[in-house]
Amino acid sequence: MENSTKEHELVLQGGRTIAYATSGNASSTTVLLYLHGAFTIGETSRVSRTLAAKDIHHICPTLPGWGNTSPPPSSTSYVDCLTSDVTALLDHLYPDRGRDIRLYVAGGSFGTVPAQILYGAPYDKFPYGPCIVGVLLMGALTPFRYHKDYAKHMTWSNYFGVGPMSQWPLINRVSMGLVTFMIARQVSTVDKADKFLRGFLFDKMDAAEREEYAQWRAKEGIAEGETERRFAENTVRSVQTSWEGFKLMSSVLHADWGFQPDALDEEHSRPFVMLVTSPGDKQAPQAGTEYLAATYKNTKVKTLRGGHIGILYYMDEVWGEFLAGVE
Structure with missing residues (x-):
């Protein structure tokens, strides 16, 4: 079993770095790739008992621009950077049997965006696509390019931060600089970040x-x-090296993810897709999950009580149901 608290770094050709953490059986060809949300990193310090009881290799990369993972090069789109990074990471961890793995892809909140990008990616962009057997999207965000009603259920802060107003160049430059400055002051130390998160999530x-x-x-x-x-x-840790991951969020949500959700071919639509939502989640409104459930094939929706982190209390149950749905 691997040390689940250690962060690893993979240096890529060209000098970029991918940070990642792993746990479980490193030789298992049953792989869970978990993609984190905003203001965190890839880490596996607390793994669900349901997962720990399975013969699974749990891999959590830190997304481009967050933590110790390099941001995308200026000449490369986020989608191409992500698919290339994850391909390189899986090639590194499975140099001999990589294309034989059985791959679960999961994400929470903003992490559902890269999870969907990998799910729908053309196989020449993400050669591990055919290995995907299940996709778990918890508190899912939608591709704004195709989900035309995405902004109707947003909070005002998200409407300006990543919604329609964020696409106005002047407003984007001013608001992004101001928001980055304000948040940076509140997360400059662990004590300050603790206070900030309590006010933003826990106290609500x-x-x-x-x-x-x-x-x-x-x-x-x-x-x-x-x-x-x-x-x-x-x-x-997520912003000590760079704020690029945060600054990229709006453009990624509005970008072309490389596929049209309602036009995926039969092979891409084969994996089981489980969506988990909470009616009280203001950061990832339930309407987004409803849109994806009606758009993707082979889907199941699980609704839980609570707010943005409410899913946390039911993770053993969620993982169990997801794995059973795949099997």
């Missing part, structure tokens, strides 16, 4: 979710404040 829980959160912590043996601290530490 209603009474019912607070009780669920407390019960989850008790069941998992997690001390009060431990999860907040871990999130804060990863937030600081």
Whole structure:
């Protein structure tokens, strides 16, 4: 079994670096590729009991521009950079049997964007595409280019930050600089990031979710404040090297992801797609999940209580249901 707390770095031709973490059986050809959300990094320090009980190699790369992973070169699109990075990483970890792997792709929040990009990528761009057997999208975001009603359910901050207003060049330059400056001050240390995340996420829980959160912590043996601290530490690490990952989010959401969701061929539509949503999630509105469920083939929707991090309390159940759906 691998050390799940160690971060590895793979240096690519041309000098770019991919940071990643792994856990589980490194020789297993059953692979879970997990893609993280905003303001965090690829890490595997807490793996669901459901996954830990399986013979799975759990791989979590840090996305381009976050943490110690280099941003895309100026001459390369995010989509091409992502597919190339993940291909190189899997080639590195599976030099002999790479194309024989059974690949699960999962993502949470913004991480559902790269998960969908890999799912729909042409096989000449992502040669591991035929290996994908299941896709798990938790708190999914949609391809704004095709989801015409995406902005109707956005918070005002997201409407300006990554929504329609973010595509106005002057507003984008001014707002992005201002938002980056403001957030940078609040996540410059772990203590400050802890306070920021409590105000942004944890303090906004209603009474019912607070009780669920407390019960989850008790069941998992997690001390009060431990999860907040871990999130804060990863937030600081995610932007210590660069803010490019954050700055790219709006353009990636509005970009051409390399495929049209409702026009995927039969082979690309083969994998099981499970979507998990929460009605109280304001950052990834339930309407986005409904759009994807009606657009992709072979889908299943699971609705849970809670807000943006509510899925966290049900991860054992979610992974179990997802793996059973694939099998």
